[in-house]
Amino acid sequence: MEQPKAPGAATLETISHLVTTADGIIGSMRDVADDRVAETGPRRYRLTEAAQLVGRSVDAIRRAEAAGDLPKPTLRSSGQRAGYSLAEVNRMRDHFGTRPQRAPDDPPVILAVQNFKGGVGKSTISAHAAQYFAEKGYRVLIVDTDSQASTTTLFGFNPDVDIETETTLLPYLIADRSDGIGYAVRPTRWDGLDLIPANLGLYSAEYILSQQVKGDVSRLSRLKTGLLEAAASYDIVVIDPPPALGMISLSVLQAASAILIPTPPSSIDFASTAAYLAMLEEVVEALNTQTQSPVEYSFVTLLATKVVEQKGAHEVMRDVMGRAFSGSILPTALLDSAEFDTASVEMRTVFEASGGQSRTARRCRNNLLAVMGDLERKVRETWPSHRTKLRAEGIA
Known part of the structure; x- marks a missing residue:
């Protein structure tokens, strides 16, 4: 005998309605984001900003333009410079020889931003790190391996509408x-920054891989093989993995050459990070034993995230972490x-969001630049050709 439904019970139709409603909201957010991109276009840099990014004086850029070594600047109707796109800034870097890329013999860095606890800022950090390095002139590939596809969304895509699972x-x-991962690489609106997107369909890889790995552990090495081949065209590959230990996360751990672990300064989050580190030790040991491709990282480093200044508990925990991990x-x-939440509503990052001149926005951006500057130093330390430069800069 069929049991009567409880009042207000959720049926399949109810869930389907929620799905449709959620898709509609995301579509509206995407439309707003597209309108803003159409209105403002990609970010443009003032001459002084471009000079700072290029590492040459304003006068040097003016002289190169006057001599025809660089294209004439785009002018507004008023006769003033309209600013430079990142592609134009990179053209200047190429002319002056100031690209900060790795040397051909330096290994590309494959950086996984990983923690098995959700809500630590993993996708936010991944997207901002990729954009930071691109703005600096590095060649960057960001790889979204999380079926929640937050990173893909931050680059302006509606994952389950704009992205086919086959891509x-x-x-x-x-x-x-078996032809490599090049088919999945697509350009972004940032010059020099490419994306491999994700969507919900990627989650089925967990089930399929779990069956395949039972008979052949080497399946976990496929991502490493594909990324190493693709990474030859880049300086830095940033991976946003799933926030749980599964087949894809195991593949990421084997593929990565460096790991960044976001950790909010609370006792619960720190306990989760401690568990992640213990699991990382076990997983790496197992992978080294069971596969023909040993795992070795150029660095494993933590990052205190979501820190509220002048909050006593955060200051205490942050101090403990700083002393313990030095x-x-x-x-x-x-x-x-x-600012992170405000930007995400626009399907953008803080580096792209409108309203970037407010005091709060400037403070957030400056903090981001400082954090990413620390990370950039860790990356450059892995490249033999940069170590002398770091010493000359008084960094290493």
């Missing part, structure tokens, strides 16, 4: 494709800011 890593991970935690903490 994610799924076909490659489950061996439906050289294995970035010196600058990522401060909590409403």
Whole structure:
């Protein structure tokens, strides 16, 4: 006998309605984001900003333009410079030889931003790190391996509308494709920054890989093989993994050459990070034993995230972390800011969001730049060709 439904019980139709409603909201957010991009276009840099990014004086840029070594600047109707796109800034870097790229013999850095606890800022850090390095002139690939696709969303895509599952890593991970991962790489609106997107369909890789790995542990090495091949065209590959230990996360741990662990300064989050580190030790030991591809990281470092200044508990925990991990935690903490939430509503990052001239926005951006500067130093220390430069800069 069929039991009567409880009053207000959720049926399949109810859930379907919620899905449709959520998709509609995301679509509206995407429309707003597209309108803002159409209105403002990609970010443009003033001459003084461009000079700072390029590492040459304003006069040097003016002389190169006057001599025809660089294209004439785009002018507004008023006759003033309209500013430079990142592509134009990179053209200047190429002319003056100031690109900060790795040397051909330096290994590309494959950086996983990983913690098995959600809500630590993993996707936010991944997207901002990729954009920071691109703005600095590095060649960057960001890889979204999380089926929640937060990083893909931050780059302006509606994952389950704009992204076909066949264009994610799924076909490659489950061996439906054997021609590398180049098919999944797409450009972003940032010059020099490419994306491999994700969507909900990528989650099926967990089930399929779990069956395949039972008979062949080497399946976990596929991501490493694909990323190493793709990384030859980049300086830095940033991976946003799932916030749980599964087949994809295991593949990421094997593929990565460096790990950044975001950790909010609370006792619960720190306990989660401690558990992650213990699990990392076990997983790396197991991978080294069971596969033909040993795991070795150029660095594993923590980053204190979502820190609220002048909050006593956060200051105490941050101090404990700083003393305990010393050289294995970035010196600058990522401060909590409403700017991240404001930007995400626009399907953008803080580096792209409108309203960037307010005091709060400037404070958030300056803090981000300091954090990413710390991370950049860790990356450059892995490149033999940069170590002398770091010493000359008084950094190493």
